[in-house]
């Protein structure tokens with residue numbers, strides 16, 4: 001979009017920056033596990049006039065006039081979400097994953113109640129009880145970690161902590177755990193201590209929607225997610241729950257935690273759910289998994305350590321210690337060559353979160369661009385050349401990454 005095409009007062013500053021971002025995304029390869037490239041239809045819905053409309057409340061019960069279309073849009077998003085995940089109830093208003101979690105917590109918890117969630121440095125999320133998150137300030141958090149030897153969740157330890165702390169809410173979910181979660185075991189642990197169980201599927205939501213990994217829907221009381229990661233929708237959140245919690249959940253989201261819903265984003269969520277209901281999305285999910293598996297194997301072949309030895313989802317956690325580089329150094333090298341990745345703590349990491357000993361890679365975005373196993377094998381080789389050779393490899397690797405990006409354009 002040119003600044004001139006935006007109307008009589010072209011804002012060069014902003015639209016030139018947007019053009020720069022378009023170019024950055026097109027010319028680089030994004031391997032950030034929480035990012036993806038949504039469709040032009042999703043973006044068109046987000047850029048629609050719906051952004052101008054206030055619709056506080058829920059379909060049929062709004063505090064503003066003129067919500068006839070808004071109601072249809074939100075109803076459509078809700079019904080598609082329920083169909084996609086086989087859920088009894090869906091709230092599509094949560095602005096983000098963190099808002100979704102707070103909305104779900106506060107529908108059945110009171111300040112001071114206990115929350116058991118995965119520690120941030122073990123792969124959990126800020127909103128699972130981190131001390132400086134509202135989830136850790138409002139509630140009394142206990143955090144479970146992972147076995148530092150295997151990198152896996154020790155469910156016996158989660159059970160022990162649950163029995164000791166008797167939380168009101170048990171949370172399962174992650175932002176950097178490359179394996180599947182045992183939803184049934186977590187449910188059993190929650191039941192043993194009379195707790196609610198929340199499954200945060202922010203990362204694998206698209207894989208679950210595609211039916212290529214197990215779903216916690218029907219097992220957990222609440223299932224929260226973001227809609228922009230593997231689910232490939234607009235930036236936002238969503239909450240599914242059993243019908244018995246529907247009323248409490250809705251009033252916890254609005255008026256509890258938010259005012260007016262973002263109707264333009266809700267419309268874009270509806271579009272993304274519609275896309276995920278197509279048969280092609282299952283193929284996409286299978287390819288994301290296969291690509292991650294191939295990427296992990298190829299990296300192992302280049303002498304990288306991979307946390308847990310591989311992956312069952314879209315995430316590959318690379319332990320850089322055998323290569324003698326920190327995550328921060330590796331991230332900077334990759335970025336200069338056009339490979340966008342993020343540094344990440346690994347189990348038992350001796351380094352701080354701003355330095356780290358690891359990298360987190362994800363295959364959702366390159367798979368959207370049509371890359372397959374061959375591409376993953378090549379990326380592993382390029383990553384190795386960069387990390388082993390450093391500056392001397394920069395020009396050649398950078399040129400090849402630009403070629404790969406050009407050969408795999410963003411969705412249009």
Ligand code: DSN
Nearest residue numbers: 033034097125175176
């Ligand atoms: N920032 C997200 C991620 O990268 O996993 C979690 O909120």
